[in-house]
Amino acid sequence: xxxxxxxxxxxxxxxxxxxxxxxxxxxxxxxxxxxxxxxxxxxxxxxxxxxxxxxxxxxxxxxxxxxxxxxxxxxxxxxxxxxxxx
Numbered sequence: 001x002x003x004x005x006x007x008x009x010x011x012x013x014x015x016x017x018x019x020x021x022x023x024x025x026x027x028x029x030x031x032x033x034x035x036x037x038x039x040x041x042x043x044x045x046x047x048x049x050x051x052x053x054x055x056x057x058x059x060x061x062x063x064x065x066x067x068x069x070x071x072x073x074x075x076x077x078x079x080x081x082x083x084x085x086x
Contacts, residue, residue: 039068040076042083047076 037048046066050059060077075083 034070037063037066037071038074038076039071040079041073042075042079044068045076046071 033048037046039046046063046068048061048063050061062076
């Protein structure tokens with residue numbers, strides 16, 4: 001018998017479920033975060049682009065106290081616009 005949350009995840013996020021070494025299934029959002037979250041060297045914050053289905057603009061999440069170890073360094077859109085205006 002499977003847990004109700006596991007059965008819900010199987011139906012809704014089938015493409016994100018990754019088999020674990022012990023036979024358990026885990027959601028692959030931690031792997032996705034390693035790819036999507038970037039670290040800005042100018043403002044020293046981590047940021048992530050978020051595409052929402054009901055919006056035509058790309059929005060961003062900002063993380064002030066986020067560990068930047070191992071994250072790709074890329075200048076954030078806020079710092080890019082500040083540098084363009086100066």
